[in-house]
Amino acid sequence: MAPIIELNEVRRNFVVRARAGRLRRTKRVVHAVDGITAAVAAGEACGYIGANGAGKSTTIKMLTGILVPSGGSVRTCGFDPVPERRALARHIGVVFGQRSQLWWDLPLGESFRVLAAIHRIPPGVAGTRIDQLVEGLDLAPFLDTPVRQLSLGERMRGEVAAALVHRPKLLVLDEPTIGLDMISKERLRQFLVAERRSEGTTLLLTTHDMSDIERLCDRVLVVDQGRLVYDGTLPGLAQRVAMQRVLVVDLLAEHPPLQIEGAEHIGSELNGVRQRLSFSPEENTAARVLAAVSSQVEVRDLTLEEPAIEDIVRTLYSRQ
Numbered sequence: 001m002a003p004i005i006e007l008n009e010v011r012r013n014f015v016v017r018a019r020a021g022r023l024r025r026t027k028r029v030v031h032a033v034d035g036i037t038a039a040v041a042a043g044e045a046c047g048y049i050g051a052n053g054a055g056k057s058t059t060i061k062m063l064t065g066i067l068v069p070s071g072g073s074v075r076t077c078g079f080d081p082v083p084e085r086r087a088l089a090r091h092i093g094v095v096f097g098q099r100s101q102l103w104w105d106l107p108l109g110e111s112f113r114v115l116a117a118i119h120r121i122p123p124g125v126a127g128t129r130i131d132q133l134v135e136g137l138d139l140a141p142f143l144d145t146p147v148r149q150l151s152l153g154e155r156m157r158g159e160v161a162a163a164l165v166h167r168p169k170l171l172v173l174d175e176p177t178i179g180l181d182m183i184s185k186e187r188l189r190q191f192l193v194a195e196r197r198s199e200g201t202t203l204l205l206t207t208h209d210m211s212d213i214e215r216l217c218d219r220v221l222v223v224d225q226g227r228l229v230y231d232g233t234l235p236g237l238a239q240r241v242a243m244q245r246v247l248v249v250d251l252l253a254e255h256p257p258l259q260i261e262g263a264e265h266i267g268s269e270l271n272g273v274r275q276r277l278s279f280s281p282e283e284n285t286a287a288r289v290l291a292a293v294s295s296q297v298e299v300r301d302l303t304l305e306e307p308a309i310e311d312i313v314r315t316l317y318s319r320q
């Protein structure tokens with residue numbers, strides 16, 4: 001069976017113009033997506049992660065038909081997304097955490113009915129499907145509420161339901177849990193797990209929250225500066241990343257970046273009072289790194305940190 005998503009050496013550049021002085025303007029080309037090749041099979045659940053500005057949203061816009069690639073090719077559900085955007089719309093559901101696809105002044109329930117009509121779903125079939133989504137996402141209390149009056153958590157659940165009314169093969173979620181409290185996040189994740197199980201929906205998800213990936217995805221794609229730096233399972237990623245630990249030291253005074261043998265300085269805050277050092281537990285221990293730091297400066301406090309997505313990307317990238 002053909003993959004649901006096929007990216008073949010896909011690129012997207014942006015030309016950024018900026019003022020340089022009173023009359024002069026400079027032109028800079030940003031390679032937002034810089035040659036990504038990947039395929040996602042039907043039924044897979046893929047996390048698409050990377051630091052801010054890595055190229056995630058740009059990729060999603062290309063595979064949903066919002067942006068034209070500068071080079072390479074994209075096929076989503078077998079369609080060329082930009083020229084065949086209307087045909088593609090019948091097969092995908094998209095949720096952008098930061099942007100609404102619902103009608104602000106319409107009650108939520110009315111939005112679902114309008115969407116069902118746009119997708120030309122017979123009223124009986126649509127009614128059953130909407131009831132299912134309302135139950136799964138616990139939306140019954142808000143069906144008569146205009147979308148603009150919903151809380152962020154309620155609206156996001158509404159957005160997910162709206163994206164699924166027509167039973168798409170592929171659900172694309174761009175930061176679906178951003179800004180949600182723990183309970184709303186968990187409720188949404190539980191629903192998505194159940195939905196995948198019952199409908200076999202393919203999932204592509206960008207997030208900055210590793211728990212979303214842990215709960216929802218069986219495969220992870222990591223992008224950095226427009227390039228794919230990892231494509232594999234989460235345990236595989238965890239294994240690689242677990243090799244890197246981060247020791248955070250608070251010093252008594254401001255200090256330039258520490259140079260420690262067997263550890264890498266990965267960041268300073270508060271003018272160097274707080275510094276972050278990453279090291280591989282196979283080659284070093286936290287105690288040895290701390291001893292080396294203490295021989296140079298006085299340490300007031302320390303913590304050992306779980307790796308953040310930004311650090312995961314950095315680790316992978318430095319190993320390419």
Ligand SMILES: Nc1ncnc2c1ncn2[C@@H]1O[C@H](COP(=O)(O)OP(=O)(O)OP(=O)(O)O)[C@@H](O)[C@H]1O
Binds near residue numbers: 055057059
């Ligand atoms: N319309 C645009 N014009 C100019 N530059 C853009 C445009 N859209 C994106 N970029 C740039 O392309 C790069 C990739 O942006 P993109 O939004 O795809 O990143 P991202 O991984 O989704 O980041 P975030 O996690 O912050 O949403 C960034 O450097 C961004 O500034």
